Amino acid sequence: xxxxxxxxxxxxxxxxxxxxxxxxxxxxxxxxxxxxxxxxxxxxxxxxxxxxxxxxxxxxxxxxxxxxxxxxxxxxxxxxxxxxxxxxxxxxxxxxxxxxxxxxxxxxxxxxxxxxxxxxxxxxxxxxxxxxxxxxxxxxxxxxxxxxxxxxxxxxxxxxxxxxxxxxxxxxxxxxxxx
Numbered sequence: 001x002x003x004x005x006x007x008x009x010x011x012x013x014x015x016x017x018x019x020x021x022x023x024x025x026x027x028x029x030x031x032x033x034x035x036x037x038x039x040x041x042x043x044x045x046x047x048x049x050x051x052x053x054x055x056x057x058x059x060x061x062x063x064x065x066x067x068x069x070x071x072x073x074x075x076x077x078x079x080x081x082x083x084x085x086x087x088x089x090x091x092x093x094x095x096x097x098x099x100x101x102x103x104x105x106x107x108x109x110x111x112x113x114x115x116x117x118x119x120x121x122x123x124x125x126x127x128x129x130x131x132x133x134x135x136x137x138x139x140x141x142x143x144x145x146x147x148x149x150x151x152x153x154x155x156x157x158x159x160x161x162x163x164x165x166x167x168x169x170x171x172x173x174x175x176x177x178x179x
Contacts, residue, residue, distance in 0.1 A: 046071035051113050056082035060093040060100075060118070060145045067143060069118040075101055077111040086138035087125035093118075093143045095135075103133035106147035115148040 042052040042062065051072035052063070056079035063071050075098035083096035091100045097116065101107040106114035109132065121142040127135040 044074070046073070048072045048115075054098055056096065056098050058097050059083075060091065060095060060097055060116075060143075063097070063116060063118065063145070065118050067118050067120045071116050071118075072113060073097060073101070073116055074113045075107050075111050077109065079111070080109045080132055085133065085135040086127065086141075087122075087144070088128040088130070088135055090119065090122060090125065090144045090146050091135070092125055092138050092141040093121075093145060094141075095145075097145070099133055100135070100145075101147055103128075103130050103135055104147040104149055105131055106149050117146050117148065119144050119146055 042054065042058075044050045044052040046052045046063075051074045054062075054073050054075055056076065063069070063073070065071070079096070079098035080102055082099050085095040085100045085103060086092040087095065087100075089104065091104075098107070098111075101112075101114045101116075102109055104114075106112075121140065121144050123140050125138040125141065125144075127137045129135075
């Protein structure tokens with residue numbers, strides 16, 4: 001590359017001045033190809049035993065992988081106001097992961113660990129409000145992610161008791177009778 005620049009400089013000088021002029025090029029190193037852009041590095045392995053440790057600023061694109069990939073992530077506290085989230089249940093890949101995890105109910109605002117699945121994109125995403133986070137609507141996006149949220153068991157119905165309280169003729173309580 002340096003030789004090409006020097007040759008062009010010599011041609012330009014020779015053409016304008018009617019003679020030849022030597023130009024000294026300082027010895028500098030010019031890379032032939034730009035260095036590759038490195039992928040974001042995340043602490044952890046993305047497994048249940050060693051989840052990725054995220055910051056509030058990480059988005060789904062930081063979780064490298066195609067639809068079908070699944071990762072465990074740990075979110076810090078106080079991500080409830082950190083950046084934008086598009087969608088509900090299924091989020092655009094550029095949405096902030098920890099804020100979306102709070103919205104989905106996968107972690108609390110105090111932080112926690114959640115499982116994230118990379119999924120196919122959708123034609124549209126609807127925003128909603130849940131768990132103190134409001135998300136926005138968006139159009140089509142190529143890839144998405146979803147959280148595995150444990151269903152809370154429904155409260156057991158209260159046992160009905162067929163006992164009754166009785167009162168006597170002067171308002172005195174009588175023993176309960178179970179039927």
